Structures are given as structure tokens and as C-alpha cells.
Amino acid sequence: MHFALPAEQLALQAKVRHFIAESVLPMEHDPRQTAHGPSPELRQTLLDRAREHGLLTPHASREMGGLGLSHIEKAIIFEEAGYSPLGPVALNIHAPDEGNIHLLEHVATPAQKDRWLRPLVQGHIRSCFAMTEPSPGAGSDPSMLTTQAVRDGDDYVINGQKWFITGAEGAELAIIMARMEDGSASMFLTDTDRPGFILARMMGSLDSCFAGGHAVLRFDNLRVPASDVLGEVGKGFRYAQVRLAPARLTHCMRWLGQARRAHDEACHYANRRMSFGKPLGEHQGVGFMLADNEIDLHTTRLAIWHCAWVLDQGERGNFESSMAKVLSSEAIWRVIDRCVQVLGGQGVTGESIVERIFRDARSFRIYDGPNEVHRMSLAKKILARAATGGGQCVPAKTAT
Amino acid sequence: MHFALPAEQLALQAKVRHFIAESVLPMEHDPRQTAHGPSPELRQTLLDRAREHGLLTPHASREMGGLGLSHIEKAIIFEEAGYSPLGPVALNIHAPDEGNIHLLEHVATPAQKDRWLRPLVQGHIRSCFAMTEPSPGAGSDPSMLTTQAVRDGDDYVINGQKWFITGAEGAELAIIMARMEDGSASMFLTDTDRPGFILARMMGSLDSCFAGGHAVLRFDNLRVPASDVLGEVGKGFRYAQVRLAPARLTHCMRWLGQARRAHDEACHYANRRMSFGKPLGEHQGVGFMLADNEIDLHTTRLAIWHCAWVLDQGERGNFESSMAKVLSSEAIWRVIDRCVQVLGGQGVTGESIVERIFRDARSFRIYDGPNEVHRMSLAKKILARAATGGGQCVPAKTAT
Amino acid sequence: MHFALPAEQLALQAKVRHFIAESVLPMEHDPRQTAHGPSPELRQTLLDRAREHGLLTPHASREMGGLGLSHIEKAIIFEEAGYSPLGPVALNIHAPDEGNIHLLEHVATPAQKDRWLRPLVQGHIRSCFAMTEPSPGAGSDPSMLTTQAVRDGDDYVINGQKWFITGAEGAELAIIMARMEDGSASMFLTDTDRPGFILARMMGSLDSCFAGGHAVLRFDNLRVPASDVLGEVGKGFRYAQVRLAPARLTHCMRWLGQARRAHDEACHYANRRMSFGKPLGEHQGVGFMLADNEIDLHTTRLAIWHCAWVLDQGERGNFESSMAKVLSSEAIWRVIDRCVQVLGGQGVTGESIVERIFRDARSFRIYDGPNEVHRMSLAKKILARAATGGGQCVPAKTAT
């Protein structure tokens, strides 16, 4: 066990940090940002810059045109990208494309990869992942899935409704989770301009960092050829797991960058702003918040790295990624909330980027499984281990 | 000591509750709401409704056309009004007008009252309170005031900059806090269309409940006749205290209503939404949040009532109002944050009013003195009492 | 609604405060204190002092020799008594005698009162309440009661095991909860020197404030005449409720006094002890803890008073007392824990009474129903109200 990063990882980290500082931070006040995320034009400008620096879609395989990053390398790079709300867009590592690319790499056929994965990796198209449904459909509990896919000749005909579908507006590709006639679930790939694929409305949202915002979709006899099933029929829930554990962790990585940014802004303000005869930060009421921020950032980073390492060992890492998701989302929230408090009026207005980070970050405790669902799952596993395992809480995996 | 409300207070409470439910809640989706609060037209529509029901500006004195509410009565009514983000606008009890009306009632000359207070109470004009300044001026520490007022014949000439000035856009009256040549501070009343009164720009903000949003103001040789000084020259800091303690408490009251609303929304959702085989609320992870909400609402209400009673006894109530502000703003925030979590995706999107309440409420820990400043002030008083008082923490004032 | 105490209550409060300061505090270092509470001799000394001052068993009815205090009066007096760990023993208002006296007043026959209640009120005997059982018996869930009472002629024969029975050692009277042959439960009164009543062993415990400590009891064919059934056969669970809601609240009152004491000790230390160039309390890291203490004490007191008032209206007050128990036990714990931290090394050693208060207070979150059980119960009621009540969280009872 050691914590040293090899030279090439340090170099890549430095490169991305420099890219964000020089090429992305100056764009943060670009007016082409909307309540539903950066405009397509702004996005292309950012992608172009990343492409020039050889940093586009770095998590994709080398074969597809990426850098083939390990999970640990993703941890390092994605944190740096997250330092700006526009960073993940620029590197093409934002949700949901990032997770969709990961999923397609693992499950798609060569033909599907050529048609959809390659342009995704190149930043030419965007995608969305259509799983969540309004009540009484599938929310936190995926078993409540109601969208139906019925076989009709060589096609499947899909009917149903989805919401909170991130990135739907402007996406060329959708991955749809639907229930089969036998009760199992499958994933379907579809172009979004097919008849019956309807973007019912855009949803207002607290966050504004996702290109394409969040939408309500309706499928009205949407016809998808059997060749566009992703992977095998009936394995939808299993593929959801393939996608979710790493996608969950990459969320943690990006958000850690956001929190670090907020902390930096707060530190600088605390040094500069005078109050009651000394810099704000010299009041313990403020200084202690900064100390707690640093501790939260530190433990979050360590937990992300550990989980990334577990995934790099080829493990499923469900227990570790649930822990990382819960603790990251809560620690990061505490950090950002403290930064708002340190910044005072500036923290709740457009005077500081932290207001935007605050709005963007709240949903992290809800996305990718509400923390309550992860805690439920962790508890179940802990109790099962205690019941069978002979008596000691074994430290998390530390041996190959 | 007892907690029973007399019949007339219960009747007024029921009347306002009914008014909010029937006349205000249906307006919550009115499109005339902007990032800088309800539009003037929407505001007038709401004021008209309150006027019809005899509920306009109820905290003003009967002489001025209000209901002459005691602090306890305000506690009851303002909570009810706060149940909708539009409620305080409708009743004309929103910040900063509410506090300005209170201040003018106490300090203004009859001529000033006729000119500005009466139309404020009638809802014909709006006002703003220009105290906070950008660094290195007065933020949390009022002694850092930099805006200057210099005597010139029968006038004062004011120069300086202010920001976070709530309600400035569209306000006809401004109350300006400025430093005198002898180092003391005074308050000045001014029409906002005088030369040298410049609204430099609007500020983006997390909240959107205040009519007129938040603005940056600049005073460029703004000339104010000596007759428009509010009260006596040099008593600006004292008047700020007159305004702040009750204004602080009315914030608590309105926000308590907001939190109660969020809690009701969460409870209904928890009853309705199924997850893992039973209603969401039957999972302890959710049910415990609802229980904690109820506890936080309960203690907040009790502390507000107690402080209102202290003020009604003619006390300054600085200690009690600092405690109430700190505990209310933190308890209310916990409640709203839990409600967002219970609502899941709906809590972070426009699907639920709770998302808006969440955005509106964050600044409460910052406005009216950041909680850190109140804690500092409380600690100082606690230590002084312990040093001199013979040894026991005396329970908060409970005897006339 | 108002918060003023009438003159006679203020006088009684002052009297008890003076009694504790003059007659009880000086006894705190008396060596006749053991891991299982004050010795019988020390207890008699304390009772004698209270008797002299007319303060013995003040909550008992005047008929029985007490002062016939209302719940609000109890709130005021018990807090004062709790200021010393020995105070509740001195006034004969400690658990479990206090609750047992309350129960016997409500349910016992005149003969039972003469035999047991009168000497209890006079402080001549002590009692215990034998309900809790080791697994798989009744812990938090009273329906799991396993101790059996079987009718045999004019007697009942009781068999079973109990533990965590506070005050058992040295108690002359036990109230035993047992299951009847028809599945219902009854309460039995018994002298503790009857054959078959066996004190199996004393239990080590974190706290040491209860006279008689905590014990494991065994009933081995314990024979109790039918005339010693408390109240009606089969109403054990209902009587448990009669006892528990007020007993729960009196716990809150006494512990509030303990927390106030700890806070006073911490304040004095923070004024006295120098560190890094100024008194400890002038460091915000310490001062903020003191401010938070004051807030927690304040809201706890208000919630206790409110609940006491509800009980004084003749209400069952289960919802309010559950809220009060949960919030008091957690706020009080936070206060005491902060005081330990302020006191540093003295807070974790016998140098300060706070170390003892800390040990005594931890179980408050467990006794009288673990907070988790109260939250479960609160959630259930909240959801039922929301489902049926037409839509608004109604503020807690405030009208007669």
C-alpha cells in the first residue's frame, strides 16, 4: 500500500489542471449558458479546446479514441475537470454520456459501436439514459418499471413515460430501459428522431450544469428494430448495474472537484475580507469551517481512490461504491454549504461561482440512488456478513 | 404561563390560513414571476386580494391603516402568510418593506410619514434599505461603513456604494445608512428618482421571492435635504438596532411558514409514493426525517413565540432574538433540506414548490447578521453574565 | 399565550434553587456515594433536609402529603432539583419512585395507598418498576412480555426474569408487569421480601445517580394475592401508558437541570482558564459552543413547558411528550458533551462534576423508550394526519 502517484499520472493531472485554469475557467461567464446547461455552441467550443489539448473523452478506450484511463486515473483527472462546472462538458466526461460510453464499450455490438459510440466519443453527438419513471413507475426502486416493450415482427414497440431524463434535449441517442412481456427488462438503443419518441417537456431544475437539462419523455408506439437491443434481451437490470457502480463513482470524482473549487474561493475570500478588525478567516468561526472543509475533501478523495482501486482490481465494488457515494455526496455538500456561509451575501448571489456550485450539488445526494437506498443496501450486507462471517468487521478489501 | 391562543387570534389565524389557501396558493404558478421576484403587476393583483379580505399590511398601526398587531400576533399571522412564497408579498409584510414600515412608525416625522409611510402601508409604493457595502465597506461588521454624507447648506451630499440591496428595483423610497463627518452614522430617506441615485446593476441570486430582487446601488453626489434625515442625525446605528431585532424575528416567522409548507408537501408525497413494497413514509429512513421535521418546526415556533412575547413586554430582546434567529434559520434549513431528500427528483426540480423554497431559504442563515455574528454576540453576553452573575445560567426571561 | 410565571411559582422556584445551592451542592463530594447510587444513609440525610424545608415529594397530592404540583410546576421545580445529581434524590422525585407515586395515585386502591403509597411519599421506603426483560422478552417492544402470572386460588403465581430494574436494591415495593393466561398484561404490587422474589445480581452501569442502582430480578413462583393487583386485571399496558408519558417528561425536567449545571461549570471555566493569550471563552471555537448550549437549553425548556401545559389541560399528550423526550435527550446530550470538551481534561476526570453528569446522561436517549421508537411512533402519527387531515401540518395544540 502506498499513495504515491507515478510520474505519468502526475503529469496528466498537471496537464488537466492547467487546461482547466487556462482554457475553461475564462469561459465561466460566457453568456451561452442557460437554465438547461451550456448551449450546443458553447459546448462545441469547449470540446474543441479539449480536442486541441488531447484531452477529449479520456476515459474511452484507446481503440475508440480515448486515453483508456484506469479508474484511479479517472479519479485524478475527473476531479481536476470538476474544478469548473464547465470542465466535465469540455472533456466530454459529463453525465450521462460518460456512463453511456462506458456501458456501450462493454455491451454494444461492433455495429452499434460504429453507429453510436464512436461519434459519442468524438463529441459529435450526445446521449441520454431513459430509466426513471413518474409514480407509480420506477423511481428509487427499479423493480417498479412500467415502460413496456412488446415484440412485433423484427421490431419491439415501446410505450411508456420517463422523467428526470438528463441531457435529453439535443441528444441524438437514447438508451431506454423497458419491461419485456416476461417481466424481465431490456435496454434499447434508439435515435431520438424516430416517430413515437416524444420530448414532452423540459423540467425546471435547481442545477444547470448538464448539457440538455432534464426532460420528460413519452414513448408512443416507438418502434425499435431487434438489432438495436443493447446486449442480450432480458439483461436490462444487470446492465444497469454495469453502468451504475462506475458512473456513481465518476459523479463523486467530478463533484469533489466542484467542492475543492468552492473551498478555494472561500479561502481566498477569508484571507481578503476584513471583519471586526481582522481577516475573516482568523475568526475561529470561519477558520474551523475551512479546517473541516479540508478534512472532508481529504476523506472523500481517499474513499474515491480506494474504490477506484477496487474497481481496477476487477471487483464489482458495489459495497465500496455505495460507501463512496454516500460519504462523498454528504461531505461535498457540507463543504459547499460552509463555503456559501463563509462567502455570505456573495455565496447566495451570482457574485461568486459558489452559488452555482451550490445549486448544482444538491441533487448528488439523490442521483444514482438516493443515499437512503444505499444505506439500506449497505446495512443488509453488513448484517449478512455479521451473521455468517464469524465475528469481525473485516477491513475493506486491501489485498489482491 | 400558558400556550392557549385567545379566540380572536385563532380567528385571525384561520382567516389568513384560508386566504392563503384560497387566494394565494392558486397563483403560485402564475408566469409573472421572475428571477427577481414577482412582477409589479402580479404584486398588485396579490395586494388587491389581501385588501379585499382586510389583510393588507396587518402589522402597521391602526392609525396608519393596519391591524396594529402585537409581536405574538405577528408570529401567528406571518407564519400563515409564509406558507406560500407569495403570501408575504400579498399581505405586504415582506422584507424589507415590513421592517422599514416598523422603523418609520417609530422614528419618522409626521411629514415623512405622510409622504412615505402611508403609501407604503397602502401598498402603493415599495422601499429598500441601503446598508450593506462591498469590501472594504460594511458587511457583517457595521462599523466598517464607508458611504459618506457631507453637510452642504441645507442638504447632505451622499457618496458611496451599496450592494445586496433587496427590493431596490422598483422601489420609490430608499433608506440610506451613511457615515457622518464626525464618524457617527445617520439614516436618510430619499426618493429613488433623485439625481445621483443610481441602480448600477441587478444581482443574480439563489432566491427569487423578493419583489425587486437584489441590486448594486451607487450614490454619486446624491443630494438629500436635511429634512429627510430619519430621526436624529448621528443615531443611525441605534435605529439600525430598532429595525433589526424585530425584523430578524419576522424573518423567522415567515420562513417557519415556508418550512411548514415544505413539510406538508413531503408528508403527502411520503404517503402517496410507493417504494420497495410500501409507501415511502413507512420506511424509517424517511419517517424519521418527517419526525425530525416536526420537532424542528415545533421548537422553532416555540422560540419565536417566546421572543415575540419578550418584545411585547417592551424589552429589547436582543439576546432572545439572536437565539431565535440562529436556531430558526438552522432548524428551518434542516427541515427544507430533508423535504428535498424525501421528494427525491421532484425536490430538485420545478415539479415541486419545495425546490423554490429550498432556493429561497438558504440565505436566511446569512441575512440579518450571519449566524456566526449572532453566536459571537451570544457568547460574549453569556460569558459576561457568568463572570458577574453569581453562578447560575438564569432561564430566559419568564416574569413580567 | 404568555410566558410569565406567577409570583408563587417564582417563589417556589427560588426556594428550591436556594435549597439546592445551600443544602445539596455541599453534599456532592460526600463519600457515601457508590457505583449504585447514594447510600441509604446519605439518602436519608438528604431527605431530612428536604423535609425540613417543606420540599419533600412535592409532586404528590396534598392529600398524600405533597404539594400537589401541576405539570408546569413540576417543570419548574424538577429542573431546579436536577441542578445537582443529588437533588432529585433529596426531593424524593427521582426515577422510578416519582413515576410509581404518580401511578399509584391514579390507580391504587385506598388500602394499597395506605400500605405503599404513603410511606413512599414520606420517603420511608423505595420502589422499583419491573417491566424490561432480557431477550427474547420485552425490551423496546412491550408486546414481547414473557413474565407469566397464573391464577392459583386467591393468588397469582409469577415466574420470569427482569433486568435493568432501576432502584431494585433496597426497594421495599416492586410493581411487576406480567402476562396473563389470556395474553393481556397486569401490574402486580409486591413486597420485595416475599419468597420467590430474587435479586439475581446488580448490574454495572455508566450512571450512578439512581439510589439502588440497576438489577437483574428473578421471580420463582412468586405468589401475590389477587388483592395486590394494581387496578384492574388485564389493564397493564394501559397503566404503563398512564405512567410513562408523565414519567418521560419528568426525566426531561431533571436532566435539563443537569445540563444547565454542566453549562454553568463550563462558562465559569471558560472565563477563568487562559489559553493562547486570552480567556478560553473568547476563542470562538469555545464561545460558539457556549452559545449553542444556551440555545439547546432554551428550546428544551420551552418544549418541556409546552408539553407540561398540554398535560395540565388533561390531554394524553403522547405526541408532545414523544417530541419532548427526543429533543430534550438529544439537546441535553449535546450540551453536556460540549461542556466536557470546554473543560478538557477536567471534563473527563473527577476534577469536575461534569464528568459525572456526562456518565449519568447518556442513557437518557435509551430510557423511557429509545428515541428510535419515539421517532417511529411520531412518524406514524404524522403520516396518518397528513393522509386524513386535509393538507396542513397543524401547529401543536395551542387552544383549550
Added chain:
Amino acid sequence: MHFALPAEQLALQAKVRHFIAESVLPMEHDPRQTAHGPSPELRQTLLDRAREHGLLTPHASREMGGLGLSHIEKAIIFEEAGYSPLGPVALNIHAPDEGNIHLLEHVATPAQKDRWLRPLVQGHIRSCFAMTEPSPGAGSDPSMLTTQAVRDGDDYVINGQKWFITGAEGAELAIIMARMEDGSASMFLTDTDRPGFILARMMGSLDSCFAGGHAVLRFDNLRVPASDVLGEVGKGFRYAQVRLAPARLTHCMRWLGQARRAHDEACHYANRRMSFGKPLGEHQGVGFMLADNEIDLHTTRLAIWHCAWVLDQGERGNFESSMAKVLSSEAIWRVIDRCVQVLGGQGVTGESIVERIFRDARSFRIYDGPNEVHRMSLAKKILARAATGGGQCVPAKTAT
């Protein structure tokens, strides 16, 4: 960066775990335990067992008879030892001997090592570290040191008072921190049977895990030859730092083991105890506590490992060890407190080892610098870095 432990570390971990399970846990109910720690006889029994297994004083250098563990190896082994309150005593790695051994290895002369270090490592003698003083002396702020050492011929004559001196009773060696005539500080080694070395009294304490308890010492013209100065005259504060950073971290390690033990006890109970129709742990109110425990244990372990690695790189690691101390002591406390709550009545009585762990653990937030002092120190460094460092919170050291 990776988290795999090499085979020899895993083997040593397994060996210690087995030793604790087989040879130490069975001793936990040994009656030779007092309020001031295990008796000398019990301690010798435990040391003998460790000696037999080749596990005595493993952190000492091989030259001195230990295993010459790296900091990372200590992290692994000390956590295992901490699994029983008696484990650190058995392995001779308890405070203050552990830190004193470390200090003597670094600073003592060969003669001093022969005389005191060797028998310490062999478990033949014990030692104490006499730094803390009662007010107005050195508590959290070492600069307030008042104990005086005055040169007199070849000796120093020491006068002063110390308290909270852990392990003093029965210690043969004391390391005394005293102020020199020039205002600097030195450390002195002394046998405790010299004239003028007075153990004034034992202190009652919440914890009972330290052999020799805690004591008040008085030095009354204690005469120490100049050859018994530890290291160089005037370097006392520097040596205190040499001792404190690693000693602080080994505290974290041992306490992590304690918390893990408490968690295991709680898990087993949650599986076994039925309540409201199912095992306790299946109630989310309990299950979520177990999940949070696991998260706290995980982040604590990672932060300890990281800091140990930093120390192994030869760094001072003050920033990292302050973070580790603060976060460990608070996370561990949360874990243990939750375990008490899960265990209910058993958690606050001698029925469970957790009650003892709870008592032992509270002081961890106070010892080795109260967390407030560490936060103050962290804040200062964070602000200095932000002021000079060009703008980004640099992730904690990760490169050699």
C-alpha cells in the same frame, strides 16, 4: 498508488488478530482491573502472553528488541491490538509508554537507552510523560509552562506541579518538561523514587484503560543530574513535536480498533435481538446507524493509513496528523455512540464491553491536543497556503 498489503503484513495482521481473539479477549472479565487500569499482575500476565507469541513492543527497533515496524505496519497492528481494551497493554504499545519509547529511540543517549529504554521495551518498567499543568500552567497552550528547572552545580533542581499524568502510578521512569531560566524548555529523565518526586494524588477518570491511571504530581526540589537531560538543553518544545505527531497517530490506530469492536458487538446484537416483529437491524433506524458506522470506520482507516505513509516518507506530517486526529476522534466517537444506542440498555451497563469502550473513548477528542487546537492550527496553515500558493487547494501529498 494502491491499497494492497504485502503478504508479510497480512500475515502479521492475522497473527495479531488471532492473538487478541485467543489470548486477550478471554481476559476482559479478569477481576484484576481497577478504575485506574489493569493491575500490575494482570499487566504482566498479558505481557507474558505477547512475549510468548513474539508480539511484545513491536514498534521498538529491532536493535532494542522490537519488530521495527514502519508507520503503516503500526497502523495495521495497532488497530488489531485495539480491538480489546486490554490489547495495547498486552503488546506494550499503550500510551504513554509507546510514545515515550519512540521519543527515547530518537533522542536518548546510549547510556540513557540502556538504563531506561531497554527495560521499557522488555516490559519490565513503565513510564509517564509529565507535561500538562493545572491553571495557570500549560494545558492546551504549551507556552504557558510553569514548572521550573534551575541549574545547580551538575544538577538541575525542578519545582512545579503536573496533572493528568497518565500512567504515573507504578511508573519507574518519568519524562518531565520544565522551563529553563532563559525561557526555553527542556526534558528531563528521572527515576520516580527520587526525593522530591511526589505523587500527590490519583485522579478519578472516565476511562480505565490506562495502566497506572492518571495522577497529580508535585516536584519539590527534585534534583536531576545534568546527564539525565533528554537530548539537548532547551529543545523541549521541539522534542515534544517529535513525540506528539506519531503518538497522536498511534492513538487513532488503537481507537479505531476499539470502534471496530463496538461495531461488531452492535452488529451481532442487531442480528439477534427481535423487536416489533423482526431483527433489530432490519429496522432502518438501526440499519442506517450500522451503515454509517462502516463509513466512519472506513474513512478513518484510510486517513490513518495515508498519514502513516506520509510519516514513512520521512515527512513531519503535522498537517496530515492533525487532520487524522480530528477526523478519527470524531468518527470513532460517532461509531461508539451509535453502538451504545443500538445496544440499548446493554450499551450503558456492564452487560456489554461497549459501555467500557464508550467511557474510554471520550477523552480522545481532548488528549493530544483538543480538536479545537488542531482546527486552529489547520486553519492557519490553510489560510497561509491560500495566501501564497497561487490559488488551488492542492490535494494532500501524494508523490514521493
